Amino acid sequence: MDRRMKGNKGCIGFGWRFIPIVVLLLAVLLFTGCPPMELRKFIEERVEEANKGHDTSPPEVISISPLDGAKDVERELNITATFSEEMDEATINTTTFLVEDGANAISGTVSYNSSSKKATFTPDNPLELLKTYFVTITTGVKDLAGNGLAQEKTWSFTTRYRRWTEPEKINSLGNIIEELQIGMAENGKAVVVWEDSNNIYSNIFSPNPGWSGESWVYGTADTLSNLNLSVSSTGYAFAIWEELSTNDEISAMRYNGSSWEEVTPPFGSDTNPTHPSIAVDDDGNAIAVWELNDGNEFGIACSEYYGGTWNEPYNLSFSSYDRQFSPKIASDGYNYIAVWEDWTIEGIKARRYDGESWYDEMSAYDMEAPGIAMSPEGRALAGFVDATTWTDIYIRIYDDGWQGSGAELLISKGQPNNGWIALNATPVYWGIVEVGDGDIYVNRRDSAGNLWRDPSDSEWIGYGWNPQIAVDDSDRVVAVWEGNDGITFSLYNPDEDFWSEPVVIGQWGSYPQLAMNRDGFAIVVWIDGSDIMASEFME
Template identity: 25%
Template sequence: MQINKIWTISIAAFLILAGGCKKDKFTEITGVCPLVTSTNPTDLATNVPNTQIITASFNEAMKSESINSSSFTISGSSQISGTISYDETNATASFAPNVKLAPNTTYTAKISASVRDLMGSALQADYVWSFSTGDSLMPMVIATDPANNAVGVPLNKTITATFNMPMDSSTIDDTTFIVRNGATAIAGSVSYNGVTASFKPISQLAANTVYTATITNSAKNKAGTAMAANHVWTFTTGTTVAPTVTSTDPADNATGVFINKVIQANFSMPMDAATVNNATFMLKQGANPITGTVTYNGTTASFTPSVNLALGGTYTATITTGTKNPSGTPLANEYEWTFTTGNVVAPIVNSTDPANNATGVTVNKTISATFNMAMDALTINSTTFTLKQGTTNIAGLVSYSGSTATFNPTSNLSSGSTYTATITTGAKNTTGTPLANDYVWSFTTQNPAGPGVVNLKSVEPFGIMAGVGVSNNAGFSIINDMDVGISPGIRSSVTGFPPGIVVNGAIYASDDANPPGIAATLTQAKQDLTDAYLFAEGATTPAPAIVSGDIGGTTLAPGIYKSTSTLLIQSGDLTLDAQGDPNATWIFQVASGFTTVGGAGGNVILTGGAQAKNIFWQTGSSATIGDFTVFQGTILALTSIAMNSGATANGRMLVQNGSVVLTNTNIINKP
């Protein structure tokens, strides 16, 4: 009896295990029977999108070869074709129709009993369900930026989602477009344009962080049809801040735009000019591209149409993410804006003098701009016609005649400098139509006349520098706004101070204890003096003009003047004429001694904007400034310098080897 009892239990167990799959025609292997656990769409679902991929999920892994076009079918008025796949990880079969499903149609899906699990067990019966499509194509998200699972997303990224149809903008807001960091919602502003929804975070996103964006199924198209399901995607930020478009001209949705308008976009940072071109800055009227020239300057890209735009036309301008900053970071988002033209031709600047990017412009140049039509003279003024050197406004007189505006600077421009002229849109024609765009051009003035300034470096602060002695023999000599130095001479070699005085400066000697390091400072100053002397002595550009004897009573233009022996200023004053260039320079190369006789016949006179700081007298032995001479410039002497009674100088007395002697009541002013 005990044995029979055990046998009965075993038979019962076998029947329980095997009986569940008895309906199939295959040889059974004991195990779990396969079942369809869920479908998408669900049974009797309505308003299914016509792009729906139909899926069926099983309770266990299935043999993929058993899931095919015979065992997974979709039928409407007839059986439809499609691509069938099987996801082993999720035990899910998918049917992707080859064409869109028809609207307002009921479809029947069937998984037949021929599908088998890995143990060979078949579905117990055909699994059949049905669903219906909606009246029309349901809205759905077809693209996002950033894309799903994107990495290295810029911290100032605007997140966008593009739909397959126009949407009801009132349903696109911060309740239907949500960005989260984990469970925390990110504050931002939501906007909608065309078929694209945008989410702009109020603050920069955190670096190296995963974010989840969601468009909920409360978003609806213009017919009121909602999305079938939430659209969810994720992305991860990087560490960079991407460039953005900060403003455009014309602005988005502007109307009455001039048909000869130059379209411009301003960036948040400098861009790589090579990436701003016709492939990244485009203009279209509808689907038709507009030809034009793209340029880039500063932080502004400009598109100049090849011909005037059409009257009353609507245009769309686009800056793509192909534009990059110099480090290679692309624009955070493609930027698009639209505008509509009016029926007015705006005045433009036809030409300028100097031309844009001109070089070698004279420093006394009057700047002019010529228009393509008569302008209202009252609108051509110092507000609408400006000139700047960098950020500094240049004073000048603006006038208008015929069709030409002129700007006459109050004083000569600086040589070797770049200037920017601007005619603003405040300038209008006689009917009140303003300039289509600000007109901006630049030019560079001619290099300074003469050889260029001798760089004194650390000896520049000294009005007197000597090797072995500095003496004020008599009277109240004054050195203004400069120092007195001696090296390698010592403090005891400086005499006559007082009564001589140094105003806004000090006397330094190589043996001074204070300030600390003064000996080294003086040594360096003497070395810089030697270097300056050698530079002046060897200067050859422009080619030196040969002079000799007495140059008093002459007028010399900027340049290099070379004497192979001595040089005098005796028979009259020497006039140095800068010819309107305040940066003009002179170098006098004197092989031996240099002397001025002083009084009425030996002064140095400056005219035409000449400045004492730009005049250098390289002297191969000793220099003597005669009684009551008014002298201009810096003397670089090898041996010694003497200033006779009452002589004054706007300049410096710098000696390499010997001494500087102030004879009686001399004055040296900083040039």
Template identity: 25%
Template sequence: MTIRPLVVTYKDNYRLSLIGVDVRKFSYRHRSIIFSLIYLTFVLSGCGGSDGGRSNTGEAPSDDTTPPTVSSDPSPTPVNGATQVPLNTSIRATFSEPINPDTLTSNTFIVLSVGISGGTAVSGTVAYTAETKTTTFTPTTLLEIDTTYTVTITTAVEDEAGNPMAAPYSWSFTTGSAIDNSPPSFPGNDPQLVVQATSSNSISLSWVAASDNTTTQSQLIYIICRSTVSTDCTANPFPTGGNVVITESQAGQTTLGVSGLGSNTTYYFVVRVKDQVNLLDGNTVQESATTFGAFVSLEASLNKNSSKDARDPSIAIVGSTPYLAWWEGNTPADVYVKTFDTTSETWSTETKINTVGNHALQPKIASNGAATPVAYITYTECNSGGANCKVYVKRNVGSTTWDLVGGELNVDGTKSAADSAIAFDGSNTPYVVWVEPDGSGINQIYVSHFNGSNWVQDGDSLNVDATKNGSNPAIAINGSTIKVSWTECIPNLNDCQLYVKGWDSTNSTWIPANPISLKAGDPGLPSRPDDVSLGFINQVLHVVWHENASVYARKEQGNTFVSVGTISTVVSTSSNAAFGSATTGSQVPFITLVDNSNATANQGPHLFVKKWDGTQWVTEGGGALNMTGGGGFQTITSAIGFSGGTPYVAWVEKGSCLVNNGCGQNNTNASQLYVKRLE
């Protein structure tokens, strides 16, 4: 005899159709028997297979057997025993788990007026809000004056798995004689809404509690409007559809986490408050936050030759075009520049900057900031053996043509200079800082500017102590304000100080003569501030550096510098702290750093981008930018530039490609160059 299986269809995790009959019409006990018969039928018909009798086209009934309950936090409203309840009140209850809304009706959510001869049913409508698991009963007419009402939720109410309430739930309240026409309000009509992005797809909200003349704070409900259009949520009433999403809080809740959002997107929020009679305030105070972006790779390895090490990338946005510079190879090495076409999303062929056969290194590229901006590059060029090194500057005068600006910048043509950086004043005049040894072999810090014909040295050496070696110079200019930072160390020791000086154009000198040391550790104890970066953010000078496995940031305030927080405490001793700022609206500091917190013997340190959100440094882009997964503790050097508010990050690393990330290199022993953009 052949036994054919019954036709079974599952829907929404709690509805089951059995030969066209809705099984919900049966009792819970009878449904359990039916499910058992279905299982037995499947087994006898040979349809069970290895999955324990599960249908090939349907899912097994839910394993949830816990009955739902009415929550006590928040408690039902009006609260049990309440008096002087407004005649136009609504009645709410929140459940312990999601409820099957089909089981919530005026026959299962019963409101009775209590009289001498028993209760009289109150007519009304029942609505269920799935987000908060809350049911609201709205009477059709006003309640009676000075009358006691009893509310009962029956055992016919079921959760989504079909489990009924184990027992009825009842409470009562007594009306007064008034109708509530006063909506709730926030203190000062301002919810003091705080909106903060927490990831590339989530935002957190918090606000202060409102108050009402009849509804307690614990029973007030908040309605949150969200939109990507700034004018939507300030309308009254809130609009629906389009870009607008309306969320209702649980009673008394003053925080909300919103997820499932788009990356790098600005969302606008307005919070309003509703009392137990459904009166809503008209607050229009709006706040916004932008979710973190995700970094997207701009092609694979950008090395000229993937078998040679790429080093010290520098990136700048000239107009709207990203320019990328780096040096590649061993002695002799070459300096290259590429540009990125944002329309075709492709990189140009690299252009060699230095003289063929010479050894070139340490490029820094920048825009002069003119109305028609021009790219400039400073770099060090030596003979083929890496000696007799000069600092030069070139400017881009054609797609692949770079003209020399003046001549060499060296103070003494017999000494080897290095480690230059470039910035421009408000008149688009280039200033360059570099390191060069004096006659005693001690490295001094020098600055020169170009007067249109020649390089003119600005003052003497910036070193605070001419017997100590200067290194890691950085320069930043805001209009006519010129600042330089550098590290100064006792020769052959990691006993260093970090200094900042400014140019006094009136007296043609660098001031102050004896600046305070900015190093994070005790100035009297050995440590080495390294990888110093400098920049003006909202006209305020910021400096960021790496010291003793931590990265620090400080900003100038009067005659001193104050902390902008410790950014990381587990960076590698060879990591850098590249620094930049978004350039749209109010500027925001960004840094790149290499963090060892997840490094292992087989997986190197990770490159992160962090930005200052006003109170703390937060990781931007959802995580590490790395393209490779191995290579041990390899040095990763990086740079950051901005097109408007969009950061571009360039860096070098070595190791095996991570799965499916398209890093595109074929040599795991050479450092490769990559660029990503935040989108």
């Protein structure tokens, strides 16, 4: 008896308990005269229906897209999961097929294709840039027999970030480019200026339609030098430069949002003004600073442009026996901070202008080569080099007053050649420096005073020259430099606390200049012989 039962089960594929049902079906079908092939098909269908209730094997997810851990995934995509067997469509929905960004659920629609056994989640909107997403298929999804997954299926992937466009030439004349500067407004509009054969030219970028084309701004028979540009968050711009003649003079032009206008300041040549720097506020006003030397005094002078006119220059600092030089100035849209070298203290001085008055704010002894950057929140980052060893980069931070009792060491990797500083709204404070024969190092300090790396262990991100750095309000950092293979880029992703492998934006070129707004849109321009090339960091 046991052998017959086992033989029946092994031969026709269903259990002993179903034989009475089959015998009854055979009797009915033979009595009605059903053809043999149709009879066989009918029996098989009835047996399959009977066996469904006895399928206890859980379904499995056998393939997914994107793959687990995938990087650089496109933002507009369908997220899919393919099952090992046909599933109950009613159980596959937005409560059992979940996509999250770590904090929030992503809205979308879920569909199921029974032929391919594939479930698809389609987001309602493009996913965010450089974001890690987490996908869950819960045990609530079931096959046709009612079996759920044995356990949840989970995976994650990371979307791509912005990409650099193909480099394009933005100047038309084929002369020798001497100096190049770029600045950007918060809406992504960028202003580029350069000096070419004693003439100042410009090109304006707007997110739509793009580059406006080269335009002539200013020309002279004198040699031009020390071109400096400032662009406000609202789109005003000032360009200022030095004209080298018997007695140096300083000239300036103002971009009012649609065209350039000459606003030459009253910087008399009798004081030999040199090395000008300028900052513009959100209302289109500006302050210029420069070195002066009348033969008796050495100082830092300034003049304010307000309501369409410059006021008479006055001294921020002066000395009858030692030099003041290398002034730099920045604005947060309303306030200004100026820094310069002061050899009377063998260090750096800084003063802050609050819209009405200047205040003596900060001194950093035994420092030189100052730089200054400000954020719209009113914070500032000053950077400089140790004048005694010429090996270390120090910073001072202004946040409703200068923080700490002295300069803080940021990078200590050897003799610095070129460096750049940047800050954002968070705030985080970054520095980048070219050291020695071309090693590029970075480090940062957070708002609590913590350093990302020990200064002597600052992060190496590539090899090259003339680095620049910018940070957006999501704490993502863009660094560009002149590398052996061309203009090179690396990106810091705060979610992974990692700098990407260097990527070449454009072959050949030198002196890259970088501008970025708070959303992370950036443009880099550089000199390639007699050409000015540009690339945009687009979504």
